[in-house]
Amino acid sequence: MSIRRPQIPRLLLQNVSCMRNAQQILRHVNVSLHDGGALVLTGTNGSGKSTFLRMLAGFSKPSAGEILWNGHDITQSGIFQQYKLQLNWISLKDAIKERFTVLDNVQWFELLENKIGKAQPALELMGLGRLVKEKSRMLSMGQRKRLQLARLLAIDRPIWLLDEPSVALDDEGVRLLEYIIAEHRKKGGIVIVATHLPIDIEDAMILRLPPRFPRKMTLIDMLDRADIS
Amino acid sequence: MRRLFLELYYKLIFSSTPITSFSLFLLYIVVTPLMLGFEKDFLCHFHLGLIWISLLFSFLSAPFFRNEKEDGTLELYYLSTYCLPKILLLQLVGHWVIQISCVFCGFPMLQLLYQFGRSGMDWLNILLGSLVLTLLCGIHSCLALGITSSSGWNSLQNLTTLPTLLPLTVFCTSIETEWFHVLLLIGYFFLFVSLFPILVSISLQD
Numbered sequence: 429m430s431i432r433r434p435q436i437p438r439l440l441l442q443n444v445s446c447m448r449n450a451q452q453i454l455r456h457v458n459v460s461l462h463d464g465g466a467l468v469l470t471g472t473n474g475s476g477k478s479t480f481l482r483m484l485a486g487f488s489k490p491s492a493g494e495i496l497w498n499g500h501d502i503t504q505s506g507i508f509q510q511y512k513l514q515l516n517w518i519s520l521k522d523a524i525k526e527r528f529t530v531l532d533n534v535q536w537f538e539l540l541e542n543k544i545g546k547a548q549p550a551l552e553l554m555g556l557g558r559l560v561k562e563k564s565r566m567l568s569m570g571q572r573k574r575l576q577l578a579r580l581l582a583i584d585r586p587i588w589l590l591d592e593p594s595v596a597l598d599d600e601g602v603r604l605l606e607y608i609i610a611e612h613r614k615k616g617g618i619v620i621v622a623t624h625l626p627i628d629i630e631d632a633m634i635l636r637l638p639p640r641f642p643r644k645m646t647l648i649d650m651l652d653r654a655d656i657s
Numbered sequence: 658m659r660r661l662f663l664e665l666y667y668k669l670i671f672s673s674t675p676i677t678s679f680s681l682f683l684l685y686i687v688v689t690p691l692m693l694g695f696e697k698d699f700l701c702h703f704h705l706g707l708i709w710i711s712l713l714f715s716f717l718s719a720p721f722f723r724n725e726k727e728d729g730t731l732e733l734y735y736l737s738t739y740c741l742p743k744i745l746l747l748q749l750v751g752h753w754v755i756q757i758s759c760v761f762c763g764f765p766m767l768q769l770l771y772q773f774g775r776s777g778m779d780w781l782n783i784l785l786g787s788l789v790l791t792l793l794c795g796i797h798s799c800l801a802l803g804i805t806s807s808s809g810w811n812s813l814q815n816l817t818t819l820p821t822l823l824p825l826t827v828f829c830t831s832i833e834t835e836w837f838h839v840l841l842l843i844g845y846f847f848l849f850v851s852l853f854p855i856l857v858s859i860s861l862q863d
Contacts, residue, residue, distance in 0.1 A: 485736065512736050521729025528668060536665045540737040540744070544658050 436499050437462050438618060439484075439587070444493035446476065446483055451640065453479045456493070459635060463616040466609070466629045471637035477622035478519070480637070481589045484620065485517055516585040518593050522572050524564050531560040534579050541583055550581035554604065569596040574604075581608060588612060590621045602627065670751030679759035685711035686763065690770050706830040708767065709786070712760070713822060716790050721752065721798035742854040745795065753791040757784065781839075786829040789846045793821055796849055799856050 437460035446454040453476040461467060469477040482488055484495065489503055497514070500507045524533050534547035551560055554574040559567070567575065573596045580588065588609075594602050606628050609619050621627060689707050722745065725731045734744045760783065824845060828838040 485732070487732065487735070513738065515736050517732060517736055519729055519732065521727070521732070523729040523733050525669065525728075525730075528665075532665055532668065535661065536669070537733055537737070539658065539662050539665065540734070540739055542738060544661070 435462065437496075438465075438498065440494075440496040440499075442494045442496070444483070444490045444495060446479055446488065447491040448479065448488070453640060454483075454490075454637070457635070457637075459633070461618050461620070461633075463618065464613045466613060466619045466632035467621070468627070468629060468632045468634045469620070469622040469637060470624075470634060472639050474640045475637040476640065477637060478591050481519075481591050481620065481622055485515055485589055486512055514585055514587045516580050516583055516588045518576050518580060518589070519591040520595070522576050524567075524572055524575060526563070526565040528564055529561050530556055530564050530567070530575060533564050533575060534582050537579055538582050543583070546582040546584065547578070550578040551575075553581065553608075554578040555600075570598055570601060573597050574601060577605065577608065586617050588617060588619045588621075590619065590623075592623055592625075593621060594623060594625045594627055666747075666751065670748065670755060679715070679756070679762075682711050682715040682760060683763055683766065685714060686766060686770065706826075708783070709826055709829050712783075712787060712790065713826065716756070716787070716794055721749065721795045723798065740854075742857045745799070745857060746853065749791055749795040752795075753788055756791065757787050760787070782829055785839075785842055785846070786825060789825055789842065789849070790822070792846065792849050792853070793825065796853060796856055797821075799853075 439459070439461040441457050441459040444454060444457045445452065457480070459467060469480055471477055479488070483490055486502065486508055495502050497507065497511045500511075502508050502511045523537075525536070528536065530551065531547055534551060535544070538544055538547050548557075548560065551557055554577050556571065556574055556578060559571070564572070564575065573593070577593070594605055597605060602625075609621075609627075609629055613619060619629070619632075621629065621632075686708065689711065722731065725734070731741070735741050737744070825842070828842045828845065831838055
């Protein structure tokens with residue numbers, strides 16, 4: 429009888445902590461994600477949901493612990509260059525060029541991936557097909573969010589990091605978001621979502637981040653306290 | 658695909674290059690002779706210095722990459738297939754092409770007031786020097802990306818940029834009398850090209 433080796437998680441966070449401006453934002457986070465998995469981050473304002481995603485995206489580094497992709501530490505430069513090509517990123521900043529058309533805003537980033545041809549179908553799926561030649565400054569907030577999601581579909585990378593993806597979307601838009609997430613996971617993709625608003629994601633792990641810890645005392649704080657006493 | 662890339666690249670650069678810089682340049686080169694009282698000999702002899710002062714003030718007003726930072730584009734560039742420094746360098750070159758084209762549109766004014774263009778070295782001076790100037794401003798824009806307030810952006814960028822522009826100004830304004838300054842200028846350019854990827858990486862970290 430052969431013993432099967434346990435499958436290595438696609439993404440593994442081991443005792444990850446993150447500090448920012450002398451404040452402990454995240455502490456001892458442990459998460460493992462396999463292909464097709466989903467993680468929903470919840471918590472109060474300032475609990476570190478966006479920081480968690482930005483750390484996974486490589487915009488900041490953990491102050492302690494490890495983030496492993498396929499068993500390799502993503503903070504190593506060579507590993508990160510391969511890892512970042514797996515990531516699709518949506519944040520509250522929409523990266524939309526006002527003077528570009530709706531189609532241009534997707535195609536520009538598609539071209540940076542040496543790809544072409546998925547922009548139009550993605551826009552049509554997101555309900556923006558009739559607006560492809562319009563200037564993007566004419567879009568509403570909800571339409572801008574749909575444009576971001578269309579870009580997500582056009583670029584099509586395995587790991588989606590989504591920071592508040594349902595903000596400004598109407599009910600139909602939220603259902604569409606749930607649909608594309610489900611389809612992405614069927615293909616083995618991973619989704620990590622930070623959200624305040626309810627999104628129906630089947631079998632998702634939920635990680636509730638605690639409120640922010642008080643920042644550690646600095647020398648100035650101690651001196652101020654001494655003066656008060 | 659290449660054609661589409663060039664079309665979108667042109668749209669991107671043209672829409673983000675501040676044309677006000679050219680207006681400032683024109684304003685400076687017109688006002689300076691008025692302030693000096695149209696001293697013809699002085700203008701002819703020191704025309705490169707005066708032109709370069711005008712270029713400095715006009716280029717320093719261009720906040721490169723600020724819009725990209727604010728609207729989140731830099732984050733997507735960072736995660737794209739191309740490395741971020743290459744994308745930003747490509748944008749800087751695009752900015753430079755548009756800026757220098759606008760400057761050369763002002764050629765009749767330069768010729769009339771400053772006797773500019775008597776030798777080919779004047780053109781080389783402007784072309785090469787403005788390229789270095791654009792690169793320097795781009796580098797300092799990257800370093801200033803971490804400043805969140807707009808006033809901090811402007812003051813910090815100017816404070817850090819001006820000292821590094823001093824050698825550039827000296828090389829460019831005295832290039833007619835000191836020909837070896839061309840080599841120094843080229844060396845200065847490659848120094849900052851080599852530093853560019855490092856500075857870009859530093860500026861993007863939270």
